[in-house]
Amino acid sequence: MRPANLDTSLRPDPAAGDAATTATVATRYDPSAPVLLGTFGADRARGAILRLPDGAISKVAVGDKLGAERVLAIAENSITVARKGATRRFTIPGA
Numbered sequence: 414m415r416p417a418n419l420d421t422s423l424r425p426d427p428a429a430g431d432a433a434t435t436a437t438v439a440t441r442y443d444p445s446a447p448v449l450l451g452t453f454g455a456d457r458a459r460g461a462i463l464r465l466p467d468g469a470i471s472k473v474a475v476g477d478k479l480g481a482e483r484v485l486a487i488a489e490n491s492i493t494v495a496r497k498g499a500t501r502r503f504t505i506p507g508a
Contacts, residue, residue: 446466448463449506460473490505491504
């Protein structure tokens with residue numbers, strides 16, 4: 414049964430408002446490299462979500478392998494990986 418005080422008035426589409434514009438970031442990226450989509454968790458147990466060059470989405474933690482590279486560190490807006498002593502850092506686009 415529907416409550417008598419239920420507000421059924423029409424609301425504007427949130428995708429048409431300013432939030433969609435604010436949340437969308439146009440950026441250039443190298444399609445042959447992973448793209449950092451985001452990080453999550455507490456400092457000691459942080460994880461990251463990446464889009465891989467083949468389009469797959471991968472969730473990683475410190476110590477995991479990412480192809481031939483090992484995840485060394487995950488910060489709030491970046492991830493550092495290493496291979497044979499060389500390191501690379503990926504940041505969230507627009508961060």
